[in-house]
Structures are given as structure tokens and as C-alpha cells.
Amino acid sequence: MSSLLAIVREKFLEAIRSVKPEPPMRWKALVVDEHSQRILYNVLKRNDILEENISTIFVNSDRLYEAQPDQEAMYLLMPTTRNVERIINEFSNGHRQFKRVHLFFVDALSEDLFTRLTQSPAIPYLTCVTELFLNFWPLEPQAFSIQAPQMFFSMFAPPKNQNMIQFARDRLMEDLRFTARHIANMCIILNEFPYIRYYQPTHHAPLGPLVPNASFLPPPPKEGTGRWRTNLARGAVAREYEHAENEYVSRSLACLVQQALEEHEKSNPEFPKKERGRGRATLIITDRSLDTVAPFLHEFTYQAMVNDLLPIQDGVRYLHVHQNASHKEERVDVMLNDDDPVWVDIRHMHMREAIGKLMSAFEKFLKEHTSFRGDGPASIKDMQDMIATLPQYQEQMSKFSLHLTMAQKCMDMFETHNLPALATLEQNCATGLTAEGKTPKTLVEEMVPILDSKDVANLNKLRIIALYIQYREGVPEEDRRRLCQHARLKMAEIDAINGLTHLGVRITRGPADKDIKRKVKSKISSEEEYDLSRYKPVLQTVVDDHISGKLDTSIFPYVKDSPLQNTSSSKPTTPIPQTTSLRSTRPTWHKAPKPGAGGSSPSTSSAPRDRLLVFVLGGMTYSEMRTCYARSEALNKDVYVGSTHVLTPEGFMDDLKVLELEGPEPVPPRAASAPVVDPRLGGGSGGRSGSGGGGGSGGGSPLLGVGAPKLGSSHSMSSVRTSDSGVTDPGKKKKLGFFRF
Secondary structure: OOOHHHHHHHHHHHHHHHOOOOOOOOOEEEEEOHHHHHHHHHHOOHHHHHOOOEEEEEEOOOOOOOOEOOOOEEEEEOOOHHHHHHHHHOOOOOOOOEOOEEEEEOOOOOHHHHHHHHOOOOHHHEEEEEEOOOOOEEEEOOEEEOOOOOHHHHHHOOOOOHHHHHHHHHHHHHHHHHHHHHHHHHHHHOOOOOEEEEOOOOOOOOOHHHOOOOOOOOOOOOOOOOOOOOHHHHHHHHHHHHHHHOOOHHHHHHHHHHHHHHHHHHHOOOOOOOOOOOOOOEEEEEEHHHOOOHHHOOOOEHHHHHHHHOOOEOOOEEEEEEEOOOOOEEEEEEEOOOOOHHHHHHOOOEHHHHHHHHHHHHHHHHHHOOOOOOOOOOOHHHHHHHHHOOHHHHHHHHHHHHHHHHHHHHHHHHHHOOHHHHHHHHHHHHHOOOOOOOOOOOHHHHHHHHHHOOOOOHHHHHHHHHHHHHHOOOEOHHHHHHHHHHHOOOHHHHHHHHHHHHHOOOOEOOOOOOOOOOOOOOOOEOOOOOHHHOOOOHHHHHHHHHHOOOOOOOOOOEOOOOOOOOOHHHOOOOOOOOEOOOOOOOOOOOOOOOOOOOOOOOOOOOOOOOEEEEEEEOOEOHHHHHHHHHHHHHHOOEEEEEEOOEOOHHHHHHHHHOOOOOOOOOOOOOOOOOOOOOHHHOOOOOOOOOOOOOOOOOOOOOOOOOOOOOOOOOOOOOOOOOOOOOOOOHHHOOOOOOOOO
16 A cells, blocks of 8 residues: 555655756755754655765755855745745845756645735746645654644634634644645545545534534524514524534534635546545544544554553654663653554564564574674563663664563553553453453442552542543542542543533532433454453444445435445445454453554555555544554455644553643634744734645635645646746736646
8 A cells, every 4th residue: 555654755745856957067055944844854765865966955044045146946935925925035036046947835825825925026036846745744654744733722622702712613623734735635645535424423512612612603584583584584694693603623624625626626626536446435534522532542563552651752753861882871762653664564463472472583683693792581571671681682672672661661650650451441341341251340449449549649540530430421429539539639630521521521429410422432342452452443333334445424424425335435345243242351461463553664565455444633542543454454444543742651641641721832813814823834914824825714814724725746746947938918817726827
């Protein structure tokens, strides 16, 4: 299948290689802004870039860099006002920064900025202008992010008062436009115009700024209150009011993505190019309220466990402390990404399987290097000692040392933090069943000693209480108070539990309250599993049911068109395991690894497979990321998952603590017409995604980013070429799919 990392890497290299300076010059400069630099370095190393005949890399910041009027340059920038004005200034008033410029924008350029650029003194020096649509962050071959964790608060934080409702909704809509642009970019580079489905829950009302009774629209007048008002007019007002009161966030985003792709299709008639053997993809948009259980659970697969228990920054950066060959302590800042083959191989394995894989790989290394003599390792500690005595193989051994150390630390914490007992309770609450498949009847009796214990961290106590409350679908207020009292939770931790109400969770239950009927929930597989890994994310149910054609269209309706019921895209290509009660009698850790259970790169089979794209607003868990890899293999589909950001249990609980406060740093009120500018993108009216302009319901806001006509897309590399013809009437230039000056 197609790897997102490989696709984005190849698109950048294709753009760089397309810049060919006029002979005899071979070398070219590269100018980037800070945002595009981060996206570029996410998939390419600096040396990889320099090897493409790049002489120098300039960062287009506020400081000036020396002019090189005899050299050609490639500009790789976000399409913001600041960047466009800087390009113009570099070629105005007799100044010439470079001989010629090949201009590439990583996102769509707004109509206003396009006009400003083409009517400027810089135009004679621009060889081409191309949009790449690469403004998103591939994390793994099948996972991506838009790096917007603040959206959790704009989605779920309740407005503080009636006066803040309009501001909160404006803020949310700006964030959704920003998100829609990123999702559209990913669809464009995958050459997909997917069917779009969205999550519309029936067990709770819209959340956050969209909560019912918070509408700024006046309620419709009662029938008979105005003689002048016709029944048709009254009905229109009522429908408008009802729409405002029943607008779920996933639907809003789905409509914006649909609009963005339709506008791109209008200005790029060749999009999407049909690929033989592959049907039209489907995009499913959901949000964190779909599954509020998964973020609390202890996960024992390698990637999830190390991110839960160890201090890993942003899911990729880890400070590795170890002893070198001289037995001195050494600190190395390492990256956990796809450049590390060991990480790729074991990240989705259960920790026990990952350790076994590491030890067998190390033993294989020793056999292949016969110069090393000694008995094989009996434990992780033995392996670490052996590695320290092999300085001649430090490059090969560094990865073993890193992952063995991380695995050992996790196993130590597994024992010292009493995670077997904690995780058993968590799984019983999450699944509603014991490992033997029976209804748990002694949860409170098992919980209280753990909550009373001073050896259990409050973070873990909070996880158990939150899961228990969700299992019971709410508890009496007095019971909740007593649980928190047993656990000696601080006020901020109690706020985290209360914050679940803003994600649609009922935390208080009265005697007359009935059970909540959820139409989409986690299913228990009949396959043998680890006792501490019985819960499967609800996202797996959504993926499986969609592929099998069983996903309820009242819960996941389509935005516009939908595939016919008899098309092959709605039929499962492989049988999906039936659900039943799990009666596992195997020990907690022991189980043979399944084929494809590791974290290796996706299958490289040349036969194209149908694609399913999933986007989770408000954060995705590592278990959900792993699920998409597993379902790809099981269902013979290419399943990609994306989100606003990646969640860890601690990060999720920290967000819940301040949800009532609208985040750790609340956004101050602003005028309704003022655009929100993400500082990561360099500012200016180019907007958060740099794709301002266009139509739609944005009141002319340059941040809408879904209605502007598009330049040549990255897959066709169509562009503007100033060398073909002169400009006779700048006022008549229009931004089209392919255009010339």
C-alpha cells in the first residue's frame, strides 16, 4: 500500500528536482519559512536535501540574508501575506535577491494573494508558481496529524456565558476550516475524492459551543403570533433554528471537506485520476466522544506502553541514558520514527512479543558475527552488558540498546506500579466482562483497596474511577464523592472526571435514569487475546462495519452521494471475525504473535486496494492507530487514520482538568470578523492554512480556505511559467488549474 511518509517525501523530492538552473549553473538555493521547514524535515533529512544540488538552505524569517543575484532559488513557503509581501520586497526598488525564483507553496494560495503577487514587480523573476498541497503531518505510513491539540478545547469547552457563545462558535468554525484544508490536502495527494461519512450520535446532543439551547438565533415564533407570516416562512425559520440546535461537529467538518474537494475538482478537471483496480475511497469523520474509554486504558503494545510510561516528547523524542564502552554514562537524544528499523518492526507488538523479538534478533546478530565469543543472553540485562563490550558494532548495537533499555524500564514499572491488578480492573470496566466472560460483580470491592493505597499514583486512580463511572453509565453523586475521597484526588483531578460530561458522558445517575442505548460500541472478539488487552477501540467496530456494509447510516450518514449497495466496495473481501463472549484462560502475557501484528511497513503488494480514510477530531490514541494497521491486513484494505493530534492517557487527563477553563491558555475574545492566525504559519491574512479566499459560509473570511480556485496540483506539477509569454494586462490574470503569464 502507499505510505504517507513515502508519498510526501517523493512529492518534495519531485518538486526540488524539477528546479533545473540554466547551464552552466548546477547549484540552487532553497528558501523556506519555519512552518514549511518543519514539514519538509519531517520526511527528509538535511543531507538528503543538500544532495539534490542545493547549495544553501535559507530560513525566511524576519532577519535578512545576503542577496545572490547570480544564483537561482527554490522558494518553499506557506502562502501567507507575510511571505508574499517578502517575495515582492525582495524584487522591488531595483533589488534582486536571486537571478530567478521557482516558487512552490505547500498549500493553496488565496485569490487575493495570487492577484497581489502577479501584479507586483517580482513577476518577471518568477519562473513558476506551484501548489503542492503538502500541508499536513504524516506520522507513520498509515497515520497523519494536523498538529492542532488546541482544537480539543474549541470543540468541547462549554461557553462560559451567553455573551461568549458567538465567539466560541466562530473560533470552532475557524478551527474546522483549518482542519478541512489539511484533510483535503491529504485526499489530493492520495488522488482521492472520497465518499464522506460523519459521526452523528443519538445518545447525546451536540457538545461544546454547539450545545443545544445555546443558539444565538431567536426561537421561531409560535403559530398564530403574526398574521403577516406565512406557514412557509414560519417553517423556514423553524428549520433554521432546528439546524442550529442540532449541528454536530463532525458534520460541520465533513461538509467543509466536501466543499474543499468540490472546489479543487472544479479547477482541476483531471482530479481525481482513476486508478485501475481501485474503487473510490471513503472518508469517515468522527470525534473523541465516539470512544471515551480508550484514552484511559493501560496499553501493553510497545509504542503505546512506552508513550504512556516513559518521558517521550511528542511521541518521537526520547533521552536515552546508557553506559558506553568505557562504562561512562552517556545521554543521547534519539528519535523514534520510521528511520529506526527496530522501532518500525516492534512498535505494534505486545511488549512480551517485542522483547522476544529483540532477544532473538540479538542472538542472530551474535551468530552472524563469529568473532564474538560467549554464551547467549539470558535476560535483558545480559544483553545490555554484552552490547557495552562491542564498541566495534556500536552503530548496529545502538538500536538494540535503546529499545532494550526502554523495554526494561516499562517492565520494571509494570511490576512496581502493580499494573496487572490495575489493568485487570480497567479491562473489566471497559468491556463489562471479566476475563472468563462473566459480568464483574466485585468491582467496588476490588477498587477500594487500590484507591486507598498510597503506592498507587493519583493518575492511575483517576483512570480507574473514570472507567468505572463509564461502565455504570453514571453513579450517584454521593458515590462519586466517596470514590474521589478514597483516592484522595485533588480538585484538578476531580475536574477531569467532571470534564467527561462535556464529551457526552453521563457521570451522575439518578434512580429513574435508564441505560444509555449506544448504537456503536466496542465489540469483543472471539480470537484468543491477552487478558489485559481485551478491549478493542470503538473505531475498530466502525471500520469493520463500514467494510461489511453494516455501519448504520443514521449514525454515520453520507454528506452527499454514497456507493450503491451492490458495489464491491461495500462487501468484505475477507471474513470479519464474529463477536462473542471472550473466555480466555491463557496467562496474561503469553500468546503467540499473529502475522502482521508488528509495526512493520505496510504491504508493498503492487495490486491496488480500496482505501478507507478515518479522521478523529479531538485526538486519537495509539491503540486506534494500531487498529488501522491491523484492519488493513485483516480486511485487505488500505486504512489510514488521522487526527488533530495524538493522545496519551496523561495528556488526555490533563486536558480534561482544564476543559472548563477552555484550555491551559484560554484564547481571548476577538471581533467576529477578525481572522485567527496560527503563529506557526508566519501570520498575515493568508490564514491559518494559508488557503484563504473562496466562497462558503465564512462571511468573506480569508480563513475559509475551501472555496478558492486552485493552481496546478502537486500530482500534475502544473505551474505558472513566466518565460513563456509576457504580461500585457495584469488586471485580467486569473488563478486557474493551469495558467501562464
